[in-house]
Structures are given as C-alpha cells and as structure tokens.
Amino acid sequence: MAEQQDNILDRYTPGARVNHWINAMLMICLALSGMSLFHPSLFFLSDLFGGGVWTRIIHPWMGVLAILSFLGLFIRFWRFNLWTADDTAWIKSVRHVVAGDEAKVPEAGKYNAGQKLVFWLMSMLTILLLMSGLAMWDSQLGHLTSIEQKRLAAVVHALSAVVLIAVVIVHIYAAIWIRGTIRGMTRGSVTGGWAWRHHRKWLREEVGKAK
Template sequence: MAVKDIAKEDAIYPGKPVVVGRYNLPARINHWITAASLILLALSGLAFFHPSLFFLTGLFGGGQNARAFHPWIGVVLFFSFAGLFIRFWRANLPEKSDAEWLAHTNDVIAGHEDRLPEVGRYNAIQKFNFWVMALLIIGLILTGLAIWDQYFYNWTTIPQKRVAVLIHSLAAVALICIWIVHVYAAIWTRGTLRAMTRGSVTGGWAWKHHRRWLKELAERHRTKKPAAPAE
C-alpha cells in the first residue's frame, strides 16, 4: 500500500459513527482561497470575454477595477494552487489501479462502488482533474504575464501577445469546465463536501469511496483516542 496516500493529519477517531480526519485547517483554508480565486477570475475574465458579459465588471466596481484586479487575483490563484500541489502531488501520481478503476466507469455512474477496485486517497478522475488543473493554471499564469502590459509590455511582441490572448482564453474556458466538473462531483458524491468544511469524513464514506486509504490508516495504527470532531 502506498505511503504517499497518508498525510500527517490523517487519523481515525472511534465513535458512533467512526470519523476519519482527511484535511487539516491549513489545507482547507488553502483550498477555499484557491476556489475563491477561481470564481473571481472566472467572473472578471468572462466580463472581458464578450460584450454581453461586461455587466459582470460591476461586481468589481467597474471595468477599470476589474481589469486591474484580474491579473493580481491570478497571481493569488497560482501561489494558492502551488500550495495544494506541493501538499498533494504525491497522492495524485497515476498507478495501475487507476486504469482498472476507469474500466469500471459504468459501475461508478450506476453507484455500484462495491464492484470497483479499492481506491487510495484519490480516484482516477480526481487525479486527472488535479493534473489538468495544474497544467492549465501554469498556462494561464505564463500567458497572463505575456499580456500584462502594465509590467511586462516589453517581454513579448504584438503577434506573441495575440497568441497569448488566444491560449489564455481557451485555457480559462477549459479550467472553468474542469472546475464545474469538480464541484458537481463533490455535490453528487454525498458526504464529500464535509471533508473540506469540517476536515473529516465518516468511516462509512471512507470505506465506500476510498477503502485502500482507510485500510492503510488502520494498518499503520494511526487511530487516535481524542473525541471525534463535532458533528
């Protein structure tokens, strides 16, 4: 079993129900800063994507403010996601069981998770989203710097800026789509949101969705006696 799936804060708290610690407070804060940055970037970016969406600049106090805030929020997103990347990249490395899990996609959709291979901390779709988001965010920051004329005008030529704008726009649309899938999956899989709000999941949720991760926790004798997090 892969040690990379276990974080320092992971622990099993006996009780009724059993509660499993999954994310500590710094990880949750890091996650929500990233989420907030993505939402603000999507709103401000879409405002410049098409004239019919320009009204969204009102959320930022007007077009000038939206244009000024957008790249700085992008910088916040980059460093915030970098924190998540450093924390979780090992747990998102592909492995043989991922292909086996994907082969049972119909069972995933039908909710027959008892027929799936045992999953570690993250399943194949979660890993895919993680790496795609990482690549898209890198692409966005690089192209964003290329068109941030206030500070980096002389870095690129006009033709290069035009290409950067196109790539930046396409990457942004792709990232928004990935984010929507991420949010939908979190809502669709009942009990998932609790992990990023309370930092814990129930033992039943862990057994159903990430059984290998739960087994590794138990086998490493990381069970703790303090009272479980409040329901």
C-alpha cells in the same frame, strides 16, 4: 492520522482547508472577472469588481495570488495524485461508478482516478493560464513580448480558461454528488462509511497507521 472514536477519520488539516477555500474563492473571482473582459455581453459582471477599469487592473493580480495558492495545494497533494495501474483499471470500469456500483471497481486510495485526472488538468491549465496571462500583462511586463506573442497568448488564455471552468464545474458537481465529501473540506473529517464506500484502500492505510 485516523481517529478511531465515532467512526470518523481526519482527511484535511486546517491549513489545507484554508488554502483550498482561498484558492476556490480566487478562482471563482477570476472566472467572473475574466468572463467580463472576454465578451461585451458579459461586461455587466465587471460591476462585481468596481467597473471595467478596476476589473482590468485587479484580474491579473488575483491571478498571481491564485497561482500562489494553487502552488500550495499542488505541494500538499501531488504525491497522492500519482497515477497507478489501479487507476487505469478504475477508469476502464468507470461506468459502474456512474451507475452507483463502486463495489465493481478497484479500491481507490486517497483519490480515485477521476479526481487525479481533475487534479492534473487543473495543474496543467493553471500553468497555461499563468504563462499566457503574464505574456499579456502590458502594464507590468508589456515590453517583454511582441504583438504576435500577445495575440497567441490571448487565444491560449481564453481556451485554457474555458476548459478550466468546465473542469472546476465537474469538480464541484462530483463533490456534491458523492454525499459526505464536502464535509472533508469544511470540517476536515469524513465518516468511516464514506471512506469504506469510496476510498477503501485509503481507509485500510489509515486504520493500519492508527494501529
């Protein structure tokens, strides 16, 4: 609900923020531990998790926790990420966004088309990582899959991880690049000016609700 005092709007509840940051920390730990298992040149990263053996043991368990926390984010946010005709128009004029001239693109709702693409990519890649990870989890589920399936799973797991890491880097870059966005996920609120500039349709809806 929109708060009218001081031109500030609520964007994320404390629950959503805690959920997001737990997920972000788990995903970063998964990326670091996963990279240490991926290639010998990155093995030194396993020191962060207590050495190679511990890294191999805890990586899948962190994966299970990350899936659960991502599920929490998915349940909270999927409906705001449904694709609309405005999103297609937004994507077609994305060059104006990159040039810092958002006045020339259709007004965005709670999320713009770029954020929605990131959201659905994160969701699909997370599912691929879960399925391929479970297929390779020998200590718990090894008897359920054949050697050939485990080999295929290893390729799918590594490829999905590379793409997800790239998507997360884009997500972090965009959050920093659009000034005033990070405070939404730290303090839970954004300024009216930020909403007017980047998510005008959402601002109109929130002001309408407040009236």
